[in-house]
Amino acid sequence: MREVYIIGVGMTSFGKFPECSVIELGQRACWEAIQDANIPPKAIQAAYCGHARTGRLLGRECGVGQSILWELGISGIPILSVGNFCASGSTALRDAWLAIASGMYDLVLAIGVEKLTARSGKGKPLTSDGVELLTNMGFSPPTFFAQMAIRHMHDFGTTREQLALVAVKNRKNACYNPRAQYRKEVTLEEVLNAPMIVEPLTLLSCCPTGDGGAAAILASKEMAQRYGNKPILLAASVLRSGEYRACREITSLEATVKAAKEAYEQAGVGPGDIEVAEVHDCFTPAEIVHYEDLGFCAKGEGGRFIEEGHSRIGGKVAVNTSGGLLSKGHPLGATGIAQVAEIVWQLRGEAGDRQVEGARVGLTHCAGGFQESLELAEVSSVTVNILMRK
């Protein structure tokens, strides 16, 4: 397999843009990525477009990538839709990585888009496909992560305050990210006292819904050398689905543990080498569990890890410098590629007031969807990418 570089990234601001079509969101992100890479659009040889809910919400289940690219003058090449719930964008990026690593292509575009404001007035809450039985029994993403929190608190002494600190940190980071959906600091008290969604998760412990697009141009070494504006090595790109088990430990996502192990091996680094990371903080306890699953700290120590400041900018590993899903926003299909854009900016030293000084190695982590079996739910897919400045 060949080395793969990211030579251009783009993303829209995340937020509520009811006036903007999902196609326009994608076009803006792609155009920025193309300009960032400084490539002629027609040099792109294939495109993978990730989206999770455009079919159900917009009647656009296929052909989203074609429509985005058609009027940017890009057609004729292989273009396809890729879906994997909240990991749809990162799955598209992983496909693009494989397309270049294989030797088949030298310049490939990964796109992620979503337009959740289209939900307005549609009634039913946004839950995962594939958990119909559990959903009828009350299951939803917040209830899943609330259970995770309660068990983590029981088993390891994690506190409500530690959980809330995730929201405080990520909101603070978002203040320095002009593309974030929420850019106003919140205090620990505000998080704790916000309206309760599912015990112990308050409104500020949950990521918002919103719209957005993100894109990345992936290239072979040769093309990175020809065009590359500070090319960043995509040293590992891993996708795993959740594993069927009769019972599970709810304070860990086994798919994350295994995907991270595979990614560290692929990149030849360990968790201690990661200086900046974007992880799937859809709800506050998720980020704490991801610290542990990704190896940033030992099992059970995630609460103390944030409390001691190890995951803030300037700490051992700066986590969710972009504001994360909690504050930057979470337009499902766009999230995984926006995470990669943030790490690219960090490794290039272009992250402005949220820059992690001298960062050379970064990681992204996305978790998407649920599968149900008997009385339990398991995460549907996880992606982990490791990026390096060479």
Place this chain on the structure above:
Amino acid sequence: MREVYIIGVGMTSFGKFPECSVIELGQRACWEAIQDANIPPKAIQAAYCGHARTGRLLGRECGVGQSILWELGISGIPILSVGNFCASGSTALRDAWLAIASGMYDLVLAIGVEKLTARSGKGKPLTSDGVELLTNMGFSPPTFFAQMAIRHMHDFGTTREQLALVAVKNRKNACYNPRAQYRKEVTLEEVLNAPMIVEPLTLLSCCPTGDGGAAAILASKEMAQRYGNKPILLAASVLRSGEYRACREITSLEATVKAAKEAYEQAGVGPGDIEVAEVHDCFTPAEIVHYEDLGFCAKGEGGRFIEEGHSRIGGKVAVNTSGGLLSKGHPLGATGIAQVAEIVWQLRGEAGDRQVEGARVGLTHCAGGFQESLELAEVSSVTVNILMRK
């Protein structure tokens, strides 16, 4: 890139199965493919699942592959949804081809599923995403192919009878395919006199809607030698999107011409080498145009090609021995992989009463969706595969 083999195929019967979930359809097809390949299910290293309308019709936009495989004991591996309209299944197969050709994996599963009976009572006709403007002006797949027919008749003297012969031939072939949706011969007069849908296309000139699943196991040469029950070389697998143009010739799909050229080069064969082919006969004129675009005959001679019997079993190239979309049925996402299953059975000599004697080289062709621009529509994506018995 490495050689890729197909070592197992499976498909459900196509038809209307309102009692059967899309997950069950996929499971049946996968299980047959796994048994056909004689591999342990857990040896599968990655899976690509193609579907086009499961989100809009069933609320299952993501995770379909995970749900299909979960209860077959396959989990933990990379699994993702792939969408490309009617070419969704063949796009999933093409991804699986790349995953093996790259050297990344040795055993990959491609799945295609669809459940169109879920449309019942949903009102609006099934049209393509991405052509909202044209759809509001009366565009639909039958109107597109009716225009193609009328122009072909005008330019080349193609007759209604020649168009109708496509339906007659494919229905006859379907009589020998126990998995086909319609297995009763029709006469030329019956096709011509069936209720008119869009002039000159009658009801019997149009493919039906239905449900179905199909699957294929792709393998590296080493795995094909270890497990292979008559492995078939997937000598070329090509995906292209339609090209943006200000005006177009409606009697040809340029994406087919270009994809076929690329596939012939990849496989090192020419159109004259193809002995058996499954092509995208969604409407009768489509098959005639595909003869020309794939190089089976010269431009404008498609009508005479069928009239002179060159595309029947025993002719120059037996086209749609399975019955094609017109008679075997067209559950969108399943179609592209079902086409490949038919060619695999033909090249293995397992096609029963519809066997093409001694066939060694076969082709599949799928066309999916439309993109709109100004006053015109262009096909969204085309796939072409070339299979060979070595």
